[in-house]
């Protein structure tokens with residue numbers, strides 16, 4: 001079995017790449033699961049929300065492996081995984097969701113009722129989000145893989161743009177959703193009259209493109 005390395009939170013303002021356990025096919029409570037895959041991480045982002053933990057603004061515990069924006073290659077799969085194959089290149093949404101509970105069936109996967117005993121909603125590598133190990137690592141486990149993973153259909157083409165596609169795991173759809181629900185649409189200007197933080201420019205442009213759809 002391979003080793004693993006990940007970005008570990010060590011306290012206010014301090015992280016370090018350390019040796020960590022290779023992922024197991026089990027949930028954070030130690031229950032063996034067969035609906036999971038193990039990914040070789042191809043690319044991952046540092047999110048703005050990681051900064052809340054790294055800068056000591058949360059109750060994140062020392063030893064937390066960070067990273068909820070993961071793109072990877074399937075290298076192992078459980079016996080209940082039906083729609084993914086070894087070698088598939090996949091984008092991982094930052095929320096962990098079961099696809100089976102009432103929230104998930106209503107498309108509110110950010111408040112899945114099954115993946116965090118403490119409260120609705122789970123995420124990888126994030127304080128109070130169910131203790132799922134983060135993906136700023138060489139290998140990561142994704143549960144409910146058939147539901148959670150977006151397969152990138154053309155592997156070679158995807159690898160040419162993999163740094164762009166890595167934004168699919170959080171900021172692009174999150175920003176898009178935020179822009180649309182904020183009312184950016186047919187009647188909105190396609191350029192902001194005021195300077196927009198660079199992180200929002202892509203989703204705003206995308207929402208403007210949606211006018212042509």
Ligand SMILES: [Zn+2]
Nearest residue numbers: 047069094170
């Ligand atoms: Zn994020």
Ligand SMILES: [Zn+2]
Nearest residue numbers: 098101104112
């Ligand atoms: Zn759910």
